[in-house]
Amino acid sequence: MKELLIMAKSLGGGGSEVALIELINALPEELYNITLVLLDSDNEYAYRLKKKVNIVQLTFNNSFAKSLVSMYAFPAKVLKKLSINSFIPYYDFVSNCVTNVFEKTYDIAIDFYGYGSFVTAFLATKIRAKKKATWLHDEKIYWMKSVQKYLCKYDKVYGVSQAVVDVFCREYPHYKDKTEVFYNVIDIEEIKRKSEQDELIPFKEKFNIVTVGRLTEQKGYDIAIEAASILKNKKINFAWYAIGSGRDEEKLKELVKKYCLEDQFVFLGRKDNPYPYMKHCNLYVQPSRHEGYGLTILEARVVGLPIVVSNIRPLTEQIQDGINRYVAELSAEALADKIEYLYNNPSQMEKTVDYLKEHPIDFSTELLKLENI
Structure with missing residues (x-):
């Protein structure tokens, strides 16, 4: 040993x-x-x-x-x-x-x-x-x-x-x-199990979007809120849920008020088990400015969610644009355009979910790296 x-x-x-x-x-x-x-x-x-x-x-x-x-x-x-x-x-x-x-x-x-x-x-x-x-x-x-x-x-x-x-x-x-x-x-089977647990989920009969991560500048929530404002002006019936806490929480809530998005952009706070919330949404969005890899992207893949990410390399490593995920430039306009496209093309999202089911994730080779050193 x-x-x-x-x-x-x-x-x-x-x-x-x-x-x-x-x-x-x-x-x-x-x-x-x-x-x-x-x-x-x-x-x-x-x-x-x-x-x-x-x-x-x-x-x-x-x-x-x-x-x-x-x-x-x-x-x-x-x-x-x-x-x-x-x-x-x-x-x-x-x-x-x-x-x-x-x-x-x-x-x-x-x-x-x-x-x-x-x-x-x-x-x-x-x-x-x-x-x-x-x-x-x-x-x-x-x-x-x-x-x-x-x-x-x-x-x-x-x-x-x-x-x-x-x-x-x-x-x-x-x-x-x-x-x-x-x-x-990550423990794939554990995430799947937790995603099936009962939670009091406040989702509405809308196109539900979720983002998970700290409420900081790095995660791009300000861009997400601006994108939500564009979607609202286009009369898209959506709700966007943010799961997490962080130092920018009050500033972001003020931005939501500025754009009158209280009914569209909802802060759920930190959740020990975010996976049922992810599972019951239509789309996962990660508009990060920079990342290492993007653990929540990996988790969303396990849950089987269609995903939109910002066009930064650590996130696009997990992405085949239009196949298992969708990439948008890091701007409110580009993000809103990609979300609108998926909202209007549910069959495209269904193809993404099918692809995720057919291509499981395997971590066995990563653990061997510790043995190899």
């Missing part, structure tokens, strides 16, 4: 945390003894873990060091003023303030959090392992500069899509030989 250590920020938050849990659940128990080391105590998604995992909370000998464990502890305007080398001294300082003792030599140690965080530095310098890997979750990799000093300590750099890997290799070509795609895995 292999000793596997995984470091992450927490068990609560967004898509990367869900991807972490799904990866752990997919790893064979007879092959891996897993230790999960977390920075934060947020364990909102801990109930999704299906196997025994040794969870260790990282502790520090002073509160100041604890406050520095994440880049996000600083306001954005402060981060912009910091030089790249500003991160390295405080990452090294904070690593020396950790009170946990890791005496074991692990077979594999994974920095799953990534994002140029303290975790990347700590695992590189303080964890003993025969092999080490770090993860890239987004095609925007400006934050890698803050940990570039530590990348030489890693045997593998995994990107969650080919688009992410290509961006990284352009910026860091000397690491190309140890960089590889590792697609996020």
Whole structure:
């Protein structure tokens, strides 16, 4: 049995945390003894873990060091003023303030959090392992500069899509030989089972659209709301549901009021089980500005939903436009036009659903990548 250590920020938050849990659940128990080391105590998604995992909370000998464990502890305007080398001294300082003792030599140690965080530095310098890997979750990799000093300590750099890997290799070509795609895995049968559970779904007798994700600029909800305004002006009988929470929630609700869309664009909040909501909609739309891979797209594929995505590479990797999915340029007008086309052509959406049923998703080759390193 292999000793596997995984470091992450927490068990609560967004898509990367869900991807972490799904990866752990997919790893064979007879092959891996897993230790999960977390920075934060947020364990909102801990109930999704299906196997025994040794969870260790990282502790520090002073509160100041604890406050520095994440880049996000600083306001954005402060981060912009910091030089790249500003991160390295405080990452090294904070690593020396950790009170946990890791005496074991692990077979594999994974920095799953990534994002140029303290975790990347700590695992590189303080964890003993025969092999080490770090993860890239987004095609925007400006934050890698803050940990570039530590990348030489890693045997593998995994990107969650080919688009992410290509961006990284352009910026860091000397690491190309140890960089590889590792697609996020999900429990397909569990999603199907959960999609059948009873939920009090407030859907109306309309063309129902759903988007799942954090209420942030990255996910493009503002573009979705503008597209909804165009659809309303075209007298299309629709309702658009947003599942998620986030820092832009109030701003987005104000935008809905501005366009008088209270009856058309509905915020459902965060849902532990979004799959029945997805299953009972007609269309899934993801208008993201940037992504790593798009986990919710994968989930919508499992549920069997026709999907419209913005034309960005990490999302179009999963897409054969007009066959298993539809692509729109990242603008309210283009998004509204694509939705209107599908609204007026239900037979086209039926063909998409049939294609999804005939082409199941398989993750078996992804899990072998850990064995191969």
